[in-house]
Amino acid sequence: xxxxxxxxxxxxxxxxxxxxxxxxxxxxxxxxxxxxxxxxxxxxxxxxxxxxxxxxxxxxxxxxxxxxxxxxxxxxxxxxxxxxxxxxxxxxxxxxxxxxxxxxxxxxxxxxxxxxxxxxxxxxxxxxxxxxxxxxxxxxxxxxxxxxxxxxxxxxxxxxxxxxxxxxxxxxxxxxxxxxxxxxxxxxxxxxxxxxxxxxxxxxxxxxxxxxxxxxxxxxxxxxxxxxxxxxxxxxxxxxxxxxxxxxxxxxxxxxxxxxxxxxxxxxxxxxxxxxxxxxxxxxxxxxxxxxxxxxxxxxxxxxxxxxxxxxxxxxxxxxxxxxxxxxxxxxxxxxxxxxxxxxxxxxxxxxxxxxxxxxxxxxxxxxxxxxxxxxxxxxxxxxxxxxxxxxxxxxxxxxxxxxxxxxxxxxxxxxxxxxxxxxxxxxxxxxxxxxxxxxxxxxxxxxxxxxxxxxxxxxxxxxxxxxxxxxxxxxxxx
Numbered sequence: 037x038x039x040x041x042x043x044x045x046x047x048x049x050x051x052x053x054x055x056x057x058x059x060x061x062x063x064x065x066x067x068x069x070x071x072x073x074x075x076x077x078x079x080x081x082x083x084x085x086x087x088x089x090x091x092x093x094x095x096x097x098x099x100x101x102x103x104x105x106x107x108x109x110x111x112x113x114x115x116x117x118x119x120x121x122x123x124x125x126x127x128x129x130x131x132x133x134x135x136x137x138x139x140x141x142x143x144x145x146x147x148x149x150x151x152x153x154x155x156x157x158x159x160x161x162x163x164x165x166x167x168x169x170x171x172x173x174x175x176x177x178x179x180x181x182x183x184x185x186x187x188x189x190x191x192x193x194x195x196x197x198x199x200x201x202x203x204x205x206x207x208x209x210x211x212x213x214x215x216x217x218x219x220x221x222x223x224x225x226x227x228x229x230x231x232x233x234x235x236x237x238x239x240x241x242x243x244x245x246x247x248x249x250x251x252x253x254x255x256x257x258x259x260x261x262x263x264x265x266x267x268x269x270x271x272x273x274x275x276x277x278x279x280x281x282x283x284x285x286x287x288x289x290x291x292x293x294x295x296x297x298x299x300x301x302x303x304x305x306x307x308x309x310x311x312x313x314x315x316x317x318x319x320x321x322x323x324x325x326x327x328x329x330x331x332x333x334x335x336x337x338x339x340x341x342x343x344x345x346x347x348x349x350x351x352x353x354x355x356x357x358x359x360x361x362x363x364x365x366x367x368x369x370x371x372x373x374x375x376x377x378x379x380x381x382x383x384x385x386x387x388x389x390x391x392x393x394x395x396x397x398x399x400x401x402x403x404x405x406x407x408x409x410x411x412x413x414x415x416x417x418x419x420x421x422x423x424x425x426x427x428x429x430x431x432x433x434x435x436x437x438x439x440x441x442x443x444x445x446x447x448x449x450x451x452x453x454x455x456x457x458x459x460x461x462x463x464x465x466x467x468x469x470x471x472x473x474x475x476x477x478x479x480x481x482x483x484x485x486x487x488x489x490x491x492x493x494x495x496x497x498x499x500x501x502x503x504x505x506x507x508x509x510x511x512x513x514x515x
Contacts, residue, residue, distance in 0.1 A: 041137030042084040042158065043220075045127040048072055048102070048144035049092035049114040054271040060094040061269070062144045063101060066279040067286060068306030068325060071269055072098065074147035076105040081151035082158075086135060088127040089144075090114050119238030125227040128220070138162070139223055141216040141241065145268045147278055149215065153265055157217055160258060167222040167253030168245060171213040173263040181211035182242055184257050192257040194249060195242040199235040210259065212242060213266035222253055282307075298336075318353070330364070339369070347382065360392075363399070381416070395426075398441065410434075411453065415441030421465070423448040440475065 052061025062072035069077070079087050088110040089102050095113060102109050112130045114123050124141055131139075138161065140154065153171070161169035170192075172184045180198055183205050187193040195212050196205050226247040230239040248255050260266055269275045286307060287300045294313030297303050304322045305311070311329045318336030325343035329335060332349040339355045346352060347364035357374035363382035368374065372386050377394035380386055384397050387404035395409040398416040403409055407420055411428040414420065418439055427450055428434050435453035439445070443457055446465035457463070458475030464482065473479040492505045 038083045038085055039158075040085045042082065043086040043088065043131055043135060043137060043139050044079045044082065044084045045124055045139060045141045046072070046075055046079065046087065046089045046102075046144050047120060047123050047141065048098055049090050049123055050145075051093040052145075052270070055275075056272075060097055062098060063094075064269075064272075064275055066147055066275065067282050068308045069147075070101055071147050071275075072101060072144040073105055075142060075144050075149070076102060078149060078151045078154065079142075080106060082140075082154060084140070085137070086110060086131055088112055088130055090123040090127050117232075117239060118236075119230075119232070120241040121227065121230040121239030121243060124223075124241050125230070125239070128224055128227060131220075135220070137220060139218045139220050141214075141218070143214050143268055145270070146214070146266055147269065148265055148267070148282060150265065153260060154215070157215070157258065160256070161217045164256055165254065166256045167219050167248045169217045169256045169258065170245070171215040171266055172210050172257045172259045173213050173266050174210050174259055175263055176209070178206075178209050178211045183208040184210040184212055186210075186257075192245065192249075192255045194246040197234070197236070197240065197242065210257075212257075213260065214268065215266060216241065216244075218244070222248060222251075226251070303336075312348075344374075394436075411436045412439065412451075413437075414439040415443070415459065417441055418443040419445070421445045421447040421449055421463075425450045426453065427451065428453045 048062055050061065055061045055064065063070045087106055090112045091098050092114040099111055110130050112126050114126060128139065142149065157169060157171060182195050182197045183201055185193050185196055185205060185208065223244065226244045229247055230243055232239055234240060245255050264281055267278065269278055283304055284300065286305050287297050287303055290305060290311050291297050295311045296316040298317065299319035302319045303317050306324045308325060309323045309327045312331035314331045315329050316334045320338040321336035322340040324341065327341045327344045329346045330348040333346045334351045335341065336353060339352055342358040344357050344359065345361045347362060347366065349364055350362050350366045352362060352368040354370035355368050355372045355374065359376035360374040360378035362368055362380050363384060365383045366380050367385045368380065371389050373391040374386065375393035378392040379396045381397060381399035381401065383400045385402040385404060386392060389406045390403050391408045393410040396413045397403065398414055400416055401414050401418040403420045405422040407422065407424040409426050411434050412426045418441060424445060426437050437451050437453045438456045440457055440459035440461065442460050445463045446467060448466045449463050450468045452468065452470045455469055455472060457473040460476045461473045462478045463469060463473065464478065464480035467479055467481045469479055493502045496502050
């Protein structure tokens with residue numbers, strides 16, 4: 037059931053200059069999902085009555101992602117008054133007038149903060165009856181973070197930002213995690229009292245905690261079990277660290293679900309991927325996007341699959357594939373390149389150094405080696421000879437070719453599209469097929485072979501080849 041007494045405010049207005057990127061910080065992906073997408077998914081899991089996202093920098097790009105994930109979100113544009121306090125002030129003003137509950141404030145750049153941790157925070161807050169409850173973390177090096185300052189009784193007294201902290205306060209290792217839960221009435225009352233009288237000239241949301249304490253309101257801080265749960269991402273180094281942590285959790289989850297991962301350190305799996313039990317992932321494998329892998333399939337080593345479907349018992353090794361479908365029992369690789377639109381039927385084969393694009397390859401058909409199959413349809417049980425090329429581009433338009441079932445094509449063939457090869461047909465080695473081949477026919481394009489005697493000696497005199505030829509001819513004449 038929806039929590040009708042909970043509203044969530046997501047702070048997503050920051051520019052993220054330390055990312056040094058033309059892409060907004062919150063749109064940088066980890067595990068196939070933008071940073072802010074992880075926070076939005078957590079908010080959806082909490083099933084709050086209202087979700088308010090405060091945006092500013094690159095707002096249109098952010099809003100597109102936010103509304104796609106949570107269509108009922110309330111979007112608030114932060115004005116020119118800087119600071120998290122001002123952002124929350126505007127968010128609270130945007131809540132429906134009849135809402136009377138708790139307001140959970142989270143940052144949009146904390147991808148590993150999970151719904152279970154936040155649900156525990158909500159429970160603790162409501163059970164204690166405090167005006168505000170927040171998350172904290174204990175760090176070995178707290179540099180750069182606001183510090184949690186506790187009174188003699190051990191309770192939270194106030195929060196001080198790094199730039200405003202004294203030497204004694206800087207020595208504190210407990211930091212503010214930037215996750216707050218307020219009772220709406222008390223929050224609204226104290227937001228009106230915020231000022232910009234601080235080192236950065238901003239309205240600090242942390243000042244609300246001190247104001248609540250001064251007004252006699254109860255405030256609590258709960259340290260999280262693992263600091264990385266509340267670590268934000270401010271630069272690409274931190275992005276990489278959090279991506280690695282999340283990937284380790286994803287890999288472990290699939291291992292516990294029955295997937296064999298031979299080398300977790302070199303295996304990457306997006307959150308959006310789906311794997312069946314008894315799948316095996318070998319070292320150097322990336323399972324990305326909406327890839328689905330059925331039971332018994334073996335993937336890798338050194339394989340990247342993006343938005344692919346892999347059937348039961350298939351084997352894919354040393355392959356790069358995007359938007360491809362690989363049938364049950366099929367074999368792909370090594371060193372294959374499957375571009376979008378590739379469909380390999382059950383028990384089919386795409387072999388070494390083969391590239392495919394918009395290619396439908398039927399059940400049991402094989403393209404074993406050193407070939408390019410583009411814009412083509414191949415029937416069942418056919419075999420395409422080594423070094424074959426489907427010439428699909430005439431310099432202006434792409435054209436398609438159709439190869440029937442149980443066709444055998446010779447090595448080093450070229451199929452100049454558009455062309456059709458009928459069922460059961462054969463083509464000779466080196467054949468350039470420019471017109472349709474009827475079913476059961478043999479297509480060849482062979483010119484008579486000419487041997488020009490003495491060509492090497494006359495055209496390449498003095499070379500090692502000419503000397504070898506001369507010696508061979510002399511030996512032959514002597515015999």
